Amino acid sequence: MKYIETLREGERVADIYLCKFKQSAMTKNGKPYETVILQDKTGTIDAKIWDPNSQGIDDFEALDYIEVMGDIISFNGILQLNVKRIRKCREGEYDPKDFLPVSTKDIGEMYAELTGYVNKIKNEYLSKLVNSFFIDDEEFAKAFQYHSAAKSVHHGFVGGLLEHTLGVVKLCDFYSKNYPILNRDLLFSAALFHDIGKMKEISRFPENDYTDDGQLLGHIMIGTMQVAERIGTIPDFPAKLSSELQHCILSHHGELEFGSPKKPAIPEALALNFADNTDAKLQTMTEVLGSSDGKPEWLGYNRLFESNIRKSSL
């Protein structure tokens, strides 16, 4: 397979790619053509189908995997694929992992580690609640492992939500061992649930984009409501505990201006906010600095960190 980041002007391409986007358009002279964006895990490339009679042109939609034949040209300094022939592929002809960004860690192992923490929750109500999602609900569990934690920024890849959640849970585990004021059961539960709203805020791969609900309600609201609804199905779940768990989820961004409608008001909410922020920012730093080859050279201004940034020299 010829990865997109390796393509050069003048080359002929005949390979399978994911069609990320497809739209009919019209040239300035009124001739119809198709604009397509192709993707693999190394990047994307614009493709044009100028000939409306091109073979296979009507057989595929966005998010299909397609085999394309064509030539690489350079237009205004940017590479473009001039498509001659297209064929929609069948499942089995391709491995989705070649076309989507994926966690560098093993998803199965991460999930096993995560469920290890699930099993440590002793409070019967929280245990029931957490199990009902992560252990008993196979569809949820599968989707959770596959989901991304972001459209871009940090953990924006297959397995990203799992990797981030595991990172947060592990920090919370460390906190609860070192700061006796924290209740481990409540903190673990809150950590496990804190970003599940992202499964509805962001659509699944390959789309991985904000949903209508995501834009109108946001993952904080969505996740809190999911947990509240499920609690409603567990008899005698203590009301105060329910409110505390929901509070942890909705205050986990820490500040009103970051989208939390309440500031952390109990120790576990505060700890969750720190864990989420620490894992998110250190992962972002890792992703941003990752492509540099280890030397302490400045990468220029980064808006998130409000600073020029670089690796350290050691």
Add this chain to the structure above:
Amino acid sequence: MKYIETLREGERVADIYLCKFKQSAMTKNGKPYETVILQDKTGTIDAKIWDPNSQGIDDFEALDYIEVMGDIISFNGILQLNVKRIRKCREGEYDPKDFLPVSTKDIGEMYAELTGYVNKIKNEYLSKLVNSFFIDDEEFAKAFQYHSAAKSVHHGFVGGLLEHTLGVVKLCDFYSKNYPILNRDLLFSAALFHDIGKMKEISRFPENDYTDDGQLLGHIMIGTMQVAERIGTIPDFPAKLSSELQHCILSHHGELEFGSPKKPAIPEALALNFADNTDAKLQTMTEVLGSSDGKPEWLGYNRLFESNIRKSSL
């Protein structure tokens, strides 16, 4: 009945008041006594029961109505009631309206006006939803009419939630007639529901204080969840419409730093934010300036308005 604001040093009191607060305490010399706060609609007064053998002392709790006999003294320049005798009253001996702040408008008439707007909603799903609260659920309707919209600040009285909601709905009615981009059904529904979360955020009178849920979740979250839950019981309620209505409720404070987890993203959400703010602030101004007797004199710095304020001269 002798209203609290008219009491003077040296007077003897023998009348019924609401007991807002009761607590046992100890003098510096180790003698037990009771601290009580009495309330009627004109204000509150501290009362002390120094003699642990005072009659009736153990028969009542906070939020009971009690008949007290005692003397008004002045301690450190503040009036205090020295209680000699106490008797817990039975329902019927008193009229709660004498002891609580109440809307100056007729609650029944306001609710009739509000249901008039309910009936104007044509969309079948929104109509069903709104009716299920305001018309079909008598307990909700009764509680809604009785509730306050605040612990203090604006509309902090019996009927306050109703009065504020009606004010907001009327503004929305005016908006929807003048700005065609607004959908009346969605806007009315959002206006009716926007503050119902306050019924759980703030406890009922006479307590009228923040609840545990109110502090942990807030009325924006609580109200949105109540509406979402009820929508779940209405078959075929359009998902997009559901999200839009929830969005209006959760964005009605207009800014993240005011506790809305999302900024208004659709015209109706923006309009609701204006209506809520306009009614709230003009009512606050009315309450603050109300006690001044009409002359344009400066009342000093007001933190909410970040300015010295006064009435105008006309």
Add this chain to the structure above:
Amino acid sequence: MKYIETLREGERVADIYLCKFKQSAMTKNGKPYETVILQDKTGTIDAKIWDPNSQGIDDFEALDYIEVMGDIISFNGILQLNVKRIRKCREGEYDPKDFLPVSTKDIGEMYAELTGYVNKIKNEYLSKLVNSFFIDDEEFAKAFQYHSAAKSVHHGFVGGLLEHTLGVVKLCDFYSKNYPILNRDLLFSAALFHDIGKMKEISRFPENDYTDDGQLLGHIMIGTMQVAERIGTIPDFPAKLSSELQHCILSHHGELEFGSPKKPAIPEALALNFADNTDAKLQTMTEVLGSSDGKPEWLGYNRLFESNIRKSSL
């Protein structure tokens, strides 16, 4: 007439347009040419006059109406008009409304509605003052009806200042009926005057751009001074009332950081601030969403509303 938004590459044009801008320039090889921007109510197009001997080239200035003959080409993907021949038009050959953005509402009807409110002002001093502008001063009245309320953003079209002022007055009318603390005469007068400074802050169409005074002083300052000056010509105008009216005008942006040197300190000033903000933002929303065809699709991030925005689904 061939509207600019319909022009296509390769077409020949021979029609009248407004010349918005004209400047002599030099090619990289040192040959002189003219850059011109043409405008009609559907948009603008760049035009170049490459031949210094082109007929009519020296006869016109910016803001003249001109008949041009030439060809549409595409340069760097943007349409451009290659001008061959130009002729300056005489008044009567064109209708300015074809070349400028105009309110979708009837200007005469709006002004009649506005003067209806003028007549409702009962206070003799305010009535005299308001009449002296809107009724007695024909030149002012004519200019007021023609003016825009903005360079771009909201109400940036012929009649825009009138349409916005009317919208604000109507909101104030509604407020004054529902909130007894507001004095109608003062509020109406303040609403009528609140943006008249824009007539000097922004030049008349077709220029519609910030003036020197506009940039140095701003419409808040200019409008307040105009009103203060006129008050000086009305005998016995009460000093307090004069200050209150000026205060309403200068505080109508509501916050110091929005350019008001004082925060609203009297109820009418607060109400005017709400009316101005409500009308401005709902109109902006209408203008921004207007071009979308009714479906609830996201328009992307809008800086003014600090959110992605879309229409609602109803």
Add this chain to the structure above:
Amino acid sequence: MKYIETLREGERVADIYLCKFKQSAMTKNGKPYETVILQDKTGTIDAKIWDPNSQGIDDFEALDYIEVMGDIISFNGILQLNVKRIRKCREGEYDPKDFLPVSTKDIGEMYAELTGYVNKIKNEYLSKLVNSFFIDDEEFAKAFQYHSAAKSVHHGFVGGLLEHTLGVVKLCDFYSKNYPILNRDLLFSAALFHDIGKMKEISRFPENDYTDDGQLLGHIMIGTMQVAERIGTIPDFPAKLSSELQHCILSHHGELEFGSPKKPAIPEALALNFADNTDAKLQTMTEVLGSSDGKPEWLGYNRLFESNIRKSSL
């Protein structure tokens, strides 16, 4: 004369003071009495007239000079004057300078120095304008010399407005010699006028408090309008120059959130902002640190400077 700051418990007083405030009140037992605040240049003291038949009690008003006889007591740890007898004084019996805070510099000399700068203005229009206030208008000149620049904070004493204005003009003189981009005539004129609005924002001594106009309009607006009005009486005053001068006055606070409706847009406006800020803050520092006796000891947190402050050790 016995200065207020030297009074001690148990002393008898028989001296002249300024009556800053007078109000009738009622004891908790319903007996009428008078509350009075007495002032001299060293401070103020509360005085009570308990006997409604006290001699002279009805003959004076606030801001009269009165001779009082009475005894100093301590109430709740604060000194108070128990008045026995009062007599309103005639002009000539007292020297106002003993009762009001006064500049430590000679007012006549300062004004002479200020008019020296007036004479350096060469532009005929600016010269006419400035002369019309500071030289030709004797009443203005006298009031200007006597006025304070603040209710409290910096330059809040007789001659304060003059002292501050002179300080600002001198800084502007230095700037204009060192930064050629600055026009001296415009900068001097702006400096001379920048705070004249305070003469209407703050009432004259001994009251020295915010006026109604001061609170509604503020000295920036008032001063700008005064200058604009006077310009209207000078034939052919260049319009651009008029706008620039007004702009300097209204932008001299430098930031919108400090009450300037425009940010400085021309070099002279920027320079005036620096001069005003520099003189105001260094004078404030001088006043705050002045009472300490020269040793570098910390005075605690100062809200204006957002820091603990002290003198330096040299």
Add this chain to the structure above:
Amino acid sequence: MKYIETLREGERVADIYLCKFKQSAMTKNGKPYETVILQDKTGTIDAKIWDPNSQGIDDFEALDYIEVMGDIISFNGILQLNVKRIRKCREGEYDPKDFLPVSTKDIGEMYAELTGYVNKIKNEYLSKLVNSFFIDDEEFAKAFQYHSAAKSVHHGFVGGLLEHTLGVVKLCDFYSKNYPILNRDLLFSAALFHDIGKMKEISRFPENDYTDDGQLLGHIMIGTMQVAERIGTIPDFPAKLSSELQHCILSHHGELEFGSPKKPAIPEALALNFADNTDAKLQTMTEVLGSSDGKPEWLGYNRLFESNIRKSSL
């Protein structure tokens, strides 16, 4: 020993306390007396020595340990000690730990744990540097263990600086195991040094107050300079590493407005900022909630957390 928090009105006291403060004063009637504040680890009490001839009155200074004899009275509702006799104590008569707030953890054990981390640093230059402070410099080591990390807020007790530093190092240890982008040696060194400036910013117990240098320079600046100076004594210390370590110290508050002159620009600086913030806030939460007896009751508004706070119910 009778602890201060147990004293009651009417009791006679004859015990040893730390004199925190001593000042001569004058009654309103001109009689000299002494004001003294006494302290033990449970609190403080005001004491007055009214008789200038009281025995021992001239023999002691602030921060001496003194034996006092006197009576407890109540003045304005606050307990006060009326001192009759005083005697300055000799070392050995008292145990300082009874008079100062002390960490609840064993200082020796904590320091042993800390030096364990010191030994893990492999980079020869960082190892030399860290050892030169924590291992080789006994005076530093002793002072470090004894010092507080704050005047009040978090870790404001003997051993507080050590306890906080250890907490931060342990978090950094956890981070460096989980986030490969972090260099452990640099991060450990930065964590160990991050608050050593507090040893000069805050004076030693029993005073424990801001020093002159602390107020003028702050612990961030002081600590960075101490490290820079020591680096200068280590031959061939890499310049880049030196800058990175100093950068970590000076950016550890994370935001300019929190007193860091630079934002974190390398991963280790970012991680240190998270570790410092996490340990400080969780400890603050522990201290604030610690006095409540475990029930989830609201403690009211806390300025640091900008929220009402309480413990959770589990």
Add this chain to the structure above:
Amino acid sequence: MKYIETLREGERVADIYLCKFKQSAMTKNGKPYETVILQDKTGTIDAKIWDPNSQGIDDFEALDYIEVMGDIISFNGILQLNVKRIRKCREGEYDPKDFLPVSTKDIGEMYAELTGYVNKIKNEYLSKLVNSFFIDDEEFAKAFQYHSAAKSVHHGFVGGLLEHTLGVVKLCDFYSKNYPILNRDLLFSAALFHDIGKMKEISRFPENDYTDDGQLLGHIMIGTMQVAERIGTIPDFPAKLSSELQHCILSHHGELEFGSPKKPAIPEALALNFADNTDAKLQTMTEVLGSSDGKPEWLGYNRLFESNIRKSSL
């Protein structure tokens, strides 16, 4: 010499320029070429060396002076130099002042004026300290005179640091004459040192870019440490004076969010902040408006001044 700003398409160039930047690159077709940026004091131009066998191509580095022969072409509307031949120049063939921006004032005269102020410092310790840098250390003195005060913005030219420092010292001289609370010796010393950290924050010309230390530590920190270190070599330098001087340097940006870790806490620190800000902003205004030819025309929005700006009309 042919200045870069005068070059036109089609011209042949054969002249000496400074090579600001040099990098090897690869065309899309895989052919190696060199990208070079050439600079003289009038601007910069991109140059390409397409032929890897071009003469002289390997003999020079960035920041060498080179003689180039080639042709000016236009690529995507931007001028570019197609290099045919290159030759590295020897010292003496060129005058650096032709290639770098330089102060319009005489550097020698400015330094003489500066040392005049150095000599006015009477305090023996401050005098020794200041002399040790500006008089005794010839290398420092030479570098100081040559250095820029910025990468761009204000005083970003050879001699800029000197010119700015002199401007600040002169303002401080004026302040110290007019505000007696200021100590001249301390203020002069602080002004002289306030920006010396820029000599290590920004590299020397021709590079004039942020150094690694500059980005990690900043000139405030660097300068303070340089002064602190030198003080350590002066016997008996008073500790308090040392802290005050360091405090002035580190607080001279005035606000934490501008990178000062402390707000000004003593009068001299406050004055230095005003002097630095005044000179910097007036110089920036001068540089920004300088290119306009004196007419009061608007230059558009300036981000630093947050306003459209123009010259005044006088």
